[in-house]
Amino acid sequence: MENINIEDIKKIMCIISDIISENEKKLSELDGVIGDGDFGYTISKGFKAIKDKINKNDEDDTSKLMKSFGMIMMKNCGGASGPLWGTGFINVSDFTQGKEVFNLKDISGMIGSFIQGVKKIGKADLGDKTFLDALIPAYNSMKNDVEQGEVNIVRSINKASKEAEIGAEKTKEMVAKKGRATYLGDRSLGHVDAGAYAIALLFKEITDKLPSEN
C-alpha cells in the first residue's frame, strides 16, 4: 500500500475508536495508578463521537473532516485530552488542506502536524511522561523511512509501532528522571504513562488490522 484516501482514513479512525472503547477501563486504571483515572473514559467519549460523525458519512474533504474531529474533541472531552487531541486534529486539518491522496510522506506529515498542535497547547515535549513519548519516536521512525525512500505505508507503520512501544515503556523510568519521585514517592516509579500506552496500543492494533504488506 503506497497511497491512502479519505475512505481509508475513515476506516483507520473507526479502528482507533473501537480500540479505545475496548480498552477504556484499562486506560483509566493505568491513569489511576498515578493520577485521577479519568483518561480512558474521557478519550473514549470523544472517539465514540468521532465514529458517529464518520458513520453519518456527510464529509468527503479530509481537511474538513479533521477539523470536525478537532471540534468534536473540544466539545466532548474535558480533562487534558480534549484540548490536546482537539488542537492536534485542527493542526492536521491545516496540513491536509487541498490534499486528496496521501502517501507515506503525507501521513508522516499529518502525524508531525498533530504533534506540533499538542506541543503548542500542552507545552510538553519528549521526556515529560506524556503520550508524546510514544508518538514522537513513532513519528521520527516514519520520517526517517521517508528520507530513506520508503514508500510502503504498512511496513513503515509496523516499524513505527515498535518505536512507540519502546517509547511508552520508557515512560516507566521518567518519574525518577524528572525528579518527581521526591514527592510522588517510589510508588509512582515503574508505572507507564496511560497516554503513551494508548499510542503504542493504537499503532500495534492498526498494524495488525491493516492489510499485510504483500
Next chain:
Amino acid sequence: MKKIINKPENLVDEMCSGFFAAHSDSICLDYENRIILRKNKNKEKVSLISGGGSGHEPSHSGFVGYGMLDAAVCGDVFASPSIMQIYNSIKQVENKNGVLLIVKNYSGDVMNFDGGAELAREEGIDVETVYVDDDVAVEGSLYTVGRRGVAGTIFVHKIAGALAEKGADLIAIKKIAEKTVKNVKTIGFALSSCTNPNSGNPIFNLEENQMEFGVGIHGEPGITREKAECSEEMASRLMAKINENIRLESGDEVAVLVNGLGGTPLQELYVFNNDVTKMLNKLNVKICKNFVGDYMTSLDMFGLSLSILKLDEELKDLLFSDAYTPALKMISTINY
C-alpha cells in the same frame, strides 16, 4: 462497587438535574452544556465563573448565587469541562463588565479554561483568569505545573464574589482573587481512597492503619503513606506544614476551613476543628470564622483538608459580606 447511581455515564447529567430540582429558587440549569447559572442575573457587575471535574460537590455548582459565582461548569467525574462548555458559559453570563474565570491549577482545567477564554476573547469579550494553587503538599505533580488547587478555592469564590457584588471592575476583582490565593494554604490527608464510578475500583488501597498524607482531591498521591494518628496529632502535622508556607504570628487573624472529602462523618470534622482551634488559640492567632463541612469533596473519600486564610481588613470585610448560594449562606441582616 456499591453506589447510589443508575448508569455511570448518566451520573453527571442526573446529578445536575437533581441539583436543579433542589435549588430552582435561586439557580438555572443549561442541561446541554452542564452549566449551573444564577437565576437573578445582576447585569451591572463583573461575572465570575468556576468549574472543574465533577465529584467535588458542592464545588462548584453549590457556590453559584448572590455574592459568589455567576456560573459553574461541570465536567465528567474528575475531568475538566471541555473548551466548548467553558466558552458557552462565558457567552451566557457576559455583559459589558467582563468575566473572571477561577480555575484550580490542574493541567486539564488550565488548558480547557484557557481555550474557552481564548475563543471568547476573539469575539471581543473581556476575560481574565485566576489560577488557584493553595495545596502545599506537593510542588508539582503529573497533573499540574506547580501546586494543585483545592479547597482554598472556596475562599476565592467568596471574596472575589463579594467584591464583584459591590460593583468593582474586572482588574480589581482579579487582584483581590490573587491576593486571596496568596493568603490561603491547604493540605489534606485520607484514610481511604475514593472509588471512581467509571472504573468501579478504588484509586488506591490503604492498609487498615495507614493514611495518605498530602493527598490530592482526585486520589492523587500525597507526600507519604504512613500510620494513621489521632485527630490532635493530625491537626498538629497539617498545621506545621501550612505554617511552613504562611508563617502565622501572634496577633494574626485567620479564617479556618475544615473540609470533608466526601466520606467523613461531620462528627469527626468537628473533633478535628476543635483541635485546630485549640492549636491556633495557643499561638495567639485569632480565628474570625471556622467553616466546617463538605466544601470540596473527592467523591466518597474518607479524609479531610485544612485550609488557613490569613486575613487583613479588606479580606475580612469581603469574607463577611452577604452570600446566598445553595452551599453557603451568610446573611448579615439576620440577627442570629
